[in-house]
Amino acid sequence: TRTIYTAGRPPWYNSAGQQVEPFVIGICGGSASGKTTVATKIIESLNVPWVTLLSMDSFYKVLNEKQHELAARNEYNFDHPDAFDFELLKTTLQRLKEGRMIEVPIYNFVTHRRESRTKTMYGANVIIFEGILTFYNVDVLKLCDMKVFVDTDADVRLARRLRRDISQRGRDLEGVLKQYSKHVQPAFYYYIAPLMVHADIIVPRGGDNEVAIELIVQHIHTQLQLRGFKLREKLAHSYIGQPLP
Numbered sequence: 001t002r003t004i005y006t007a008g009r010p011p012w013y014n015s016a017g018q019q020v021e022p023f024v025i026g027i028c029g030g031s032a033s034g035k036t037t038v039a040t041k042i043i044e045s046l047n048v049p050w051v052t053l054l055s056m057d058s059f060y061k062v063l064n065e066k067q068h069e070l071a072a073r074n075e076y077n078f079d080h081p082d083a084f085d086f087e088l089l090k091t092t093l094q095r096l097k098e099g100r101m102i103e104v105p106i107y108n109f110v111t112h113r114r115e116s117r118t119k120t121m122y123g124a125n126v127i128i129f130e131g132i133l134t135f136y137n138v139d140v141l142k143l144c145d146m147k148v149f150v151d152t153d154a155d156v157r158l159a160r161r162l163r164r165d166i167s168q169r170g171r172d173l174e175g176v177l178k179q180y181s182k183h184v185q186p187a188f189y190y191y192i193a194p195l196m197v198h199a200d201i202i203v204p205r206g207g208d209n210e211v212a213i214e215l216i217v218q219h220i221h222t223q224l225q226l227r228g229f230k231l232r233e234k235l236a237h238s239y240i241g242q243p244l245p
């Protein structure tokens with residue numbers, strides 16, 4: 001989970017003094033499809049202060065001893081909807097949308113546990129929420145103002161996943177392949193791919209698709225302006241340390 005441009009500041013207020021509701025973008029897609037890259041590129045290109053990136057990883061349920069043993073053997077199903085705490089996710093996103101402060105669990109993929117510390121997040125102008133099942137829960141879906149599905153070929157996803165899980169998540173080749181064929185691939189076809197019907201935009205090739213990213217950014221700018229967020233004005237006030245109007 002990463003927070004960008006937030007430092008305990010309140011959300012944006014329009015010229016009438018009303019709090020502007022954050023614009024929430026849900027990014028859904030298979031594992032290693034490039035969701036985070038798309039999110040990061042949107043943030044870079046947006047050039048708007050107070051953008052928050054929230055990941056579904058933070059909402060993995062806490063495992064019991066038996067489930068830990070399964071996870072250690074790459075046999076726990078982390079791709080099934082039951083693996084996530086959707087209630088916590090819903091209230092967290094709701095609070096963020098209301099411009100309130102929240103504490104988000106930090107997830108460790110090596111230990112399959114939540115870290116003891118949490119991440120504090122504050123209200124933002126734009127909230128990007130990414131994960132494999134971001135469109136699964138109907139209440140969470142309703143909180144998203146724009147829904148983006150990242151559609152990357154399965155061979156590319158598997159290649160990326162192998163590289164990432166071995167180099168960053170403490171896994172070995174056999175274990176990744178076992179988990180992939182037993183859980184990751186079936187869950188993609190059963191649960192994730194059908195969620196594409198909810199998308200406003202489907203982004204082929206993920207982060208490489210500069211045109212799609214630019215279109216998404218243009219739409220967000222338009223929506224922020226409609227909500228009373230003055231893009232020109234924000235340029236006059238630098239991100240940190242300047243008073244808001």
Ligand code: C5P
Pocket residue numbers: 030031032033057060071078079108109111112113131132184
């Ligand atoms: O970053 P990405 O969207 O790929 O993260 C989701 C993936 O993380 C899932 O496909 C799941 O198999 C994997 N995962 C894991 N070990 C965990 C938690 C999630 O391999 N402890």
